Each structure stands twice: as C-alpha cells, then as structure tokens.
Amino acid sequence: MAEYKPIKKVVSGNYAAAYAAKDARVQVVAAYPITPQTSIIEKIAEFIADGEANIQYVPVESEHSAMAACIGASAAGARAFTATSAQGLALMHEMLHWASGARLPIVMVDVNRAMAPPWSVWDDQTDSLAQRDTGWMQFYAENNQEVYDGVLMAFKVAETVNVPAMVIESAFILSHTYDVVEMIPQELVDEFLPPREPLYDLANFEKPFSVGALATPADYYEFRYKLAKAHEEAKKVIREVGREFGERFGRDYSRMIETYRTDDADFVFLGMGSLMGTVKQAVDLLREEGYRVGAAKVLWFRPFPGEELYELAKGVEGIAVLDRNFSFGQEGILFNEAKGVLYNTKARPLMKNYIVGLGGRDFTVSDVRKIAENMKAIIEKGELDVEVDWYHLKR
C-alpha cells in the first residue's frame, strides 16, 4: 500500500464535490445546472474538457431527466453521479424512488437550499429532508473536507449495499466558500474504492431481463423488506467504511454521530451540517465560561443512527435539537426523529427544538450561547417553556 501524502488544495465545497467525483472515477454524470449547485457540474465539465477525467457527461433538460439518465447508466453497471439543489431535487423526487427501489448505488450531492416560495437560494435542509422516505441514504457534511470524504465513502457504502446515497452540503456556507481540503492521491482512492461490481449485468445480451418490472401484491412487500434490511445492513457498512477511511487517511468516520466534548456534558446540542462547526466553536467558549456542554453532529441521517443517539442520551440531562428545517404541522425533522428513537428506551432527557437558520438566516456563536442559557434554565426547572422554539423570530 502506497504511503498517504495528502494533496492540499484550497477549494469551495462544490469543487471538493467535483474533485471527489473525479477521484471516485465516476463514469457517467447527468446533471442540470441549478444555483448553488452549478459550479459542481461546471468543474466536472472542465475536467472532461481538459482531458483530466474520462466521464460520459449527459446534459439533460431537467433534474427529472438527470436522475433518469443516472438510473439507466447505473442499471447498465456504470458508476453514476449527479448534483442538485432545492426545487431541482424536488423535481427528481419520483426518480429517487426508482433508483432506490431498483437498488442502484447512484451518488448525488445535494447543495441544501431553501424551498420556494418565497424564492431563495440560501441554506436550509428542508429540501433534502423532504426526500427522507425515498430510500436514499443521507450524509450531512459540516465542511468542505467532509464533502470530499463523504462522496468517496458514499460510493463505497452505496455499492456495498446497493442503495443510493446523497451527500449534502450547505448552500454558500460551504458550496461557495473556500477552505483547505486534503485530497487523496488517485492510486489510494483506487485502492479504497475499486471498480463497481453491479448486482446484475444488464449488458449481458445472452441473458436479457428487465429492471423494475411489475410486482403484484404477492411480491411487492418482500422487495420493500429487502430495501429496509439493506438500510439496516448499511449502518454496519458505514461504520466499517468510516473506520477504514480513518485508518488509511487519518479522518475517522466510524461513528454515525460525531460527538464533541460530550463525555461529562449536562446537555448537548444535536444538529447536522455546517451549523455544527459554529456549535463546536461555541462549545469551547461555553466550556471556558463554566457550562458543561457538548456537541453531537448527525453525519448519517439515513439510515438513522438510533443506537448512537441512545448512547448519547443516556449520559445527559438535556438535548437541544437544532433544526435548519421544518415539517409543517409538526416540528423540526431531526427533533421529531430523535424523540421517536428514544421513546421506547430508558434514556429520556429533556429535549427542546430550536428552529434556526431557515432560508440562510445567520446562526452565530452568540445564538448558541443564548440557547445554552435557555437550556440551562429549563433543565434547572425540570420542564420545557415551549417545545418548538422559533428562535430567530422578530417579535
């Protein structure tokens, strides 16, 4: 095994995604440009034009077609990739079910962007979380490095369990912000991620078959169970692949929830994506001020790491769930999921939902401090003031 010397580049989150797709040796990219995803596929087009990557690029007239083309390519055995945002992801929705139902390990980067109207191009997780039940795995990146690493791991996990995966990054906060990313030399990526071995060989003309054909009520149910089992299996694979990634490249992803200073914490902040960088910085400051707090970042939202959440919940008195998303008629989506997981366990800390950062609203260290003060007060009192706190609201 060759020695690992990272190639350091200063890139945007979008370029990190494009480099990762190239290094993963994707064979087919079908995509439609949409802000703020555009520079991902522009960069890939540039790689192709410069002869740096041998990729079939399929320019399509919509995101629905982009996913359809990826499905065709993946069914034929290719490693397929695409990227999108917000309304574009929504337009793909129907095709997302086809990809997971046919068990095609496509990887897509979704650049989190608020759903319109009102028209917005800024950060918000509701677009990707609205695809929660499509059978895709979801990895939420905190920074540009995790975008790069996430795409490589997503391909490996997806191709092991034959389930497609989304790697999700924040609009502008990551997509257009430059940072140092340690990239992995091609030969080491090739060792980590060998060529795909498809479940079925659609290009074998001796033995033709069709994909996604009719299943009557006598059979459909079993296929759903198989996909459900594949997600369960994926949890094991994710942890193994994350551990292997850590051993080879020094960044450990063996846990689906990354914990930061949670060991002796009275309460923790639970959230996903780029806002957790802010939270970790705030945790350091709050620790200096005497708050015993920690941060827990959900890296993989699907499959949901219920076991790890339970471990975390056992040791704390409170969990402040930060949701940059909302399920109308109910509450923040991560909050809803986290409460649901803990209901049948013995770990039932006080949990409060803070709706933060919707549509790109700034979320800062001082916001985390205010939330910490509020959490401290409700834990002392032993009861919630409100369950769902529209924290930034102009009152």
Place this chain on the structure above:
Amino acid sequence: MNTLFGEKKAEAKKLVFTSVDQYPEAPVSLDTTLSNFTGDWRTFIPVINEEKCVKCYICWKFCPEPAIYIKPDGYVAVDYDYCKGCGICANECPAKAITMEKEEK
C-alpha cells in the same frame, strides 16, 4: 389440463417465491414475465357457457392479458392464472356466452 402457456408456465411457477430469502436483491424480472400471475387481481371471474358460444373468438382477440385460449375442441377457455377479471371478454361476446360471477376466494 390444457392451458395457455403449458410447460412454459410450469417453469414460471418455479419462480414463485414462498420465502423472502428466495427473492432477488433487486426487483428484476428473471427470464420470463409469465411468472407475473395476474390472476390474483380478480374480484369477478368470467365463466364460459359452451351452449351459447358460437366460436367467433372475439373474446380471444380482445382479452388484454391474454388469458383466453382455444381448446382442441374449438371452444374457448380461460387461464385463470392470468385472467385479471376485467370483464372485457364478457362485454364483447356477441352471443352473451360469458358471464362475470363474483369469485369466492
């Protein structure tokens, strides 16, 4: 019994899975679509009255599945593994030789 697809159907029957482990990982059709036994979609079942049948074969032509076959004696019969009970045959039969009856399951 003489049926529409005879031996081929017997092969297809082997592709009917009785436990979840027998299923392929991805929903691909293996070898033949004959194993899509559309017969269990049915609520009403066509019953053929040979006394009225004039062997015009309009039902045979119109059946969308196709589940109607012609027996050696020239009369038509229904392969109930594939008949989905749509009633088109009964509707089209000029001799009113086909009646749709509620199927007891």
